[in-house]
Amino acid sequence: MDFAFDARTEELRERLLAFMDEYVYPAEPVAAEQRARLASPWDTPAVFGELKAEARRQGLWNLFFVDEHGSPGAGQGSGPGAGLTNLQYAPLAEITGRSPHLAPMATNCAAPDTGNMELLAQFGSEEQRKQWLEPLLAGEIRSAFAMTEPEVASSDATNIETRVERSADGDAYVVTGRKWFISGAMNPDCKVFIVMGKTDPEGADPRRQQSMILVPRDTPGVEVRRAMTVYGFEDHEHGGHAEVVFDGARVPAANLIGEEGAGFAIAQARLGPGRIHHCMRLIGMAERAIELMCRRAIGRTAFGKELAAQGVVQNWIADARVTVEQLRLLVLKTAWLMDTVGNRGAHTEIQAIKIATPRAVVGILDQAVQLHGAGGVSQDFPLAELWAAARTLRLADGPDEVHQRSLAHRELKKYAGLR
The missing domain is CATH 1.20.140.10 (Butyryl-CoA Dehydrogenase, subunit A, domain 3)
Structure with a gap:
């Protein structure tokens, strides 16, 4: 390993450090003050939009994302991502970690959206990328990853009980189950859930029973029930961590990510x-x-x-x-x-x-x-x-x-x- 930062990383570090000093740290108390005046604590303070606009203007946007659906270094900033390797991104993510509730959101590098964008880029269909990945990369919407469940030990993902059943006509899947600590789901800008559930609960291989499917937030049968606190914090800036119930939520079969059993x-x-x-x-x-x-x-x-x-x-x-x-x-x-x-x-x-x-x-x-x-x-x-x-x-x-x-x-x- 070469321990020195390359020229591109060093240049981005300098810009990001200046962005933190000039915009992010001063915005921390402003965000708290604005949130106290919002109609709902889950709405986004105006300062977030200002930070995002400035980050885009300075080219500090989607730093985590690799262009061409997984080709490191592609684009060099010409596409939706910065085209950085993991080694190049590491010191930049470290800098944003100094203000973890503002800086990752400001630069569109916040979980769970980052993982969802990478998942859609790698496994999503062309239509799925068009409908969900593009607005996520543009920072127009947020998303959530619905995996953890309250009734089972979710540290063993094979325990997951949510059902994803093919409809009788074959045109849709019906999702039924209860999830919790679904990060970002309280934010009204969270428009889609990537849900992990079982399509083949009796399958011989417990690691081939699960599938991933896209469930839009406005789907009938989807209820964002309540916010889960974390040591008493509601984590408003991150979009909270919600309990979400899927009660017969029906979505098109085309919303399946990859194939059945690949979840x-x-x-x-x-x-x-x-x-x-x-x-x-x-x-x-x-x-x-x-x-x-x-x-x-x-x-x-x-x-x-x-x-x-x-x-x-x-x-x-x-x-x-x-x-x-x-x-x-x-x-x-x-x-x-x-x-x-x-x-x-x-x-x-x-x-x-x-x-x-x-x-x-x-x-x-x-x-x-x-x-x-x-x-x-x-x-x-x-x-x-x-x-x-x-x-x-x-x-x-x-x-x-x-x-x-x-x-x-x-x-x-x-x-x-x-x-």
Whole structure:
């Protein structure tokens, strides 16, 4: 690996850092003030539209997206995406992670839309890409990915019980089931759900029972029932996390993504890039925590000396810096492997970063909260909300224990023949 950023990445980094300083950080309190005056807390504050327009004007748009439906480097900004490799995108996603509730949305690089756009680009039909991918890339609509269910252990996706049944006339599918923690679904701009359900519940192969299907929000039988809080936060900027009920929602057969039985494989293809994107942004969250810790330590006095002079505070800051540097190297290695040998070839590293990064960043944020005292758990600093987001990512896209189990199996397999 070459540890230096190439010229294109460096140029985009400089532009993105300036965009954050000039537009994003100042917009954080503005967004909160505007949201308090909205008719519904799920409506989008006007400042988001201003940020998106400025990001597009500056060419900081769809940075995650690869043109030509999966060809890294294509287009170099001439198409809907920036044409960056994972290695090029990693430091940019890290920067947006410093303001995870604004910057990813401003640049049209926010989950779950990113994963849904990649899924549609890779597996969607021409008609599906025209109807849904193009407006998503343009930032005109939002979307949601409906996989997790409250009645089963969804860490094992083969447990999913939602039914996707072919109609008697063969022209449609009927979707019935209950999902929850469906990110982005509370936002009225969320116009479509990508739903994972079973088309062949009795199939011999449990990984061929599921399929993916597009269900427009306005389909009769679709009910966005309630918002799910995350450690008490409703996560308005992200579009919330909803409980959604599909009660006989009928959609055209053409809304099936790929073929029947391909849902599990499509989900795995979608989640790999999503996991590394989360980890990239988590590093940015940790960097902001370190910055806030340092500013707080220098600016506060207790028991006759600055907090910065306290040994325990120095240890927190030093350990946080070491941890972030280690995590960044592992994430960059993973990005490089995904670019050079593909997602399958980087499977072990993807699992490793998904285990290590949220866990370590939660620890850094926890110490930052501690250093800020009562302010750390308040709305006057971003730390409490950052902590909640980071802690949630120990569950999202697969809990730690699932990745540990799979990673351990891979390691043990190397020695199975030595018994």
